[in-house]
Amino acid sequence: MKSLKDMGKDELTQLKAELEKSFEDAKGKGLKLDMSRGKPSVSQLDMVMDIMDTLNSSSKLLTEGGVDCRNYGVLDGIPEAKKLMADIMEVSPDQVIVNGNASLNIMYDTVARSMTHGVLGSTPWAKLDKVKFLCPVPGYDRHFAITELFGIEMINVPMTVNGPDMDMVEELVTKDESIKGIWCVPKYSNPQGITYSDETVKRFARLKPAAKDFRIFWDNAYAIHHLYDNDQATLLDIIGECEKAGNPDMVYEFASTSKVSFAGSGISAVAASKANLDYIRKFMTIQTIGHDKINQLRHVRYFKDINGVMAHMKRHADIMRPKFEAVIKVLENELGGLEIGSWLAPKGGYFISFEAMNGCAKDIIAKCKEAGIVMTNAGATYPYGKDPFDSNIRIAPSFPTPDEMQQAAVLFTLCVKLVSVNKLLK
Numbered sequence: 130m131k132s133l134k135d136m137g138k139d140e141l142t143q144l145k146a147e148l149e150k151s152f153e154d155a156k157g158k159g160l161k162l163d164m165s166r167g168k169p170s171v172s173q174l175d176m177v178m179d180i181m182d183t184l185n186s187s188s189k190l191l192t193e194g195g196v197d198c199r200n201y202g203v204l205d206g207i208p209e210a211k212k213l214m215a216d217i218m219e220v221s222p223d224q225v226i227v228n229g230n231a232s233l234n235i236m237y238d239t240v241a242r243s244m245t246h247g248v249l250g251s252t253p254w255a256k257l258d259k260v261k262f263l264c265p266v267p268g269y270d271r272h273f274a275i276t277e278l279f280g281i282e283m284i285n286v287p288m289t290v291n292g293p294d295m296d297m298v299e300e301l302v303t304k305d306e307s308i309k310g311i312w313c314v315p316k317y318s319n320p321q322g323i324t325y326s327d328e329t330v331k332r333f334a335r336l337k338p339a340a341k342d343f344r345i346f347w348d349n350a351y352a353i354h355h356l357y358d359n360d361q362a363t364l365l366d367i368i369g370e371c372e373k374a375g376n377p378d379m380v381y382e383f384a385s386t387s388k389v390s391f392a393g394s395g396i397s398a399v400a401a402s403k404a405n406l407d408y409i410r411k412f413m414t415i416q417t418i419g420h421d422k423i424n425q426l427r428h429v430r431y432f433k434d435i436n437g438v439m440a441h442m443k444r445h446a447d448i449m450r451p452k453f454e455a456v457i458k459v460l461e462n463e464l465g466g467l468e469i470g471s472w473l474a475p476k477g478g479y480f481i482s483f484e485a486m487n488g489c490a491k492d493i494i495a496k497c498k499e500a501g502i503v504m505t506n507a508g509a510t511y512p513y514g515k516d517p518f519d520s521n522i523r524i525a526p527s528f529p530t531p532d533e534m535q536q537a538a539v540l541f542t543l544c545v546k547l548v549s550v551n552k553l554l555k
């Protein structure tokens with residue numbers, strides 16, 4: 130297809146008229162489609178319903194070591210749940226603490242604890258004049274919401290196909306002691322679906338931060354969320370790499386089964402060095418007598434081991450893959466060669482990230498809304514909800530059916546074309 134940028138004014142004006150007509154026709158259909166929700170579809174949740182039958186009133190609710198899961202005790206997770214979460218994160222069970230249902234909760238607590246009590250004996254961040262975090266962009270809005278809530282200044286770091294721009298990360302953390310952390314989604318990132326290269330992980334591990342209490346927040350939320358059997362991303366073990374590089378305490382890794390079992394009732398975990406885990410446990414003892422061990426047991430009895438989890442994830446992939454492929458196909462067919470947008474075709478995760486022409490994202494999303502498609506707000510993938518280029522749009526293909534997704538994607542590309550033509554005519 131001819132690039133819109135090579136079209137003259139008359140050609141663009143004619144195209145605009147055609148697109149406006151198609152848009153009015155589409156609007157007339159009164160569609161209601163949602164591409165904003167990064168949550169499992171009902172069929173994915175239905176697929177795992179029998180997890181509810183793994184335990185019942187006749188079940189023996191004892192761990193392998195004989196602990197009664199109905200009672201108090203076991204602060205940091207039953208051993209078999211630690212093993213399961215360790216295998217998902219590709220670390221060892223003694224590097225893991227199992228928590229409640231949400232890894233976001235652990236991330237929030239980790240920032241909150243650093244604010245009030247510091248990191249392994251450092252000055253509490255709340256007592257410092259300035260605390261800053263690096264935020265690879267586009268990124269996950271709920272990460273940014275946590276640091277914003279605590280008044281932590283966020284600095285955008287652009288993503289590349291290999292992960293965050295490491296030249297920038299190295300330079301900033303080396304020279305600025307007020308930079309205390311970085312948010313990372315290292316595998317099938319939200320929203321681009323990028324996996325950090327081995328070189329990127331090694332450069333992270335070798336960082337020499339000015340702040341001794343600098344921490345990498347390694348949110349491995351999509352560790353096992355592959356779309357393809359024969360084309361799976363691999364990620365180096367950051368904890369092991371940090372240890373090798375002489376920085377054993379520099380990272381916290383997070384994960385959960387939110388998009389494996391039930392999004393609202395999974396189990397979550399944090400992995401880190403012994404020093405970090407001991408410090409976390411010190412605070413956990415005050416916070417709780419223990420998390421929901423029955424749910425931990427339910428997960429272990431249902432999945433059995435990592436092989437059970439991986440087999441289950443293949444069934445998720447069978448549901449997710451057609452939706453991702455439907456969107457990518459529409460983007461290629463409708464926008465290929467027009468030079469008004471770019472995207473990557475993720476091999477896993479939950480999102481597709483679309484880069485519109487600068488200054489177009491808000492208008493595209495508004496047009497989509499007019500036509501009955503709900504998209505994630507423009508700017509949501511940037512700290513403070515401010516995309517400096519007004520160009521990034523996050524597409525969440527998981528919730529609608531493949532057919533709805535296809536229709537929504539066609540309408541989306543129509544809105545992209547219309548807004549881009551208007552922009553070029555200005």
Ligand code: PLP
Nearest residue numbers: 231232233269314319350385387
């Ligand atoms: N981390 C990332 C990168 C996510 O995309 C999400 C959910 O979309 C979460 C964490 C939420 O995880 P949890 O349900 O374990 O709190």
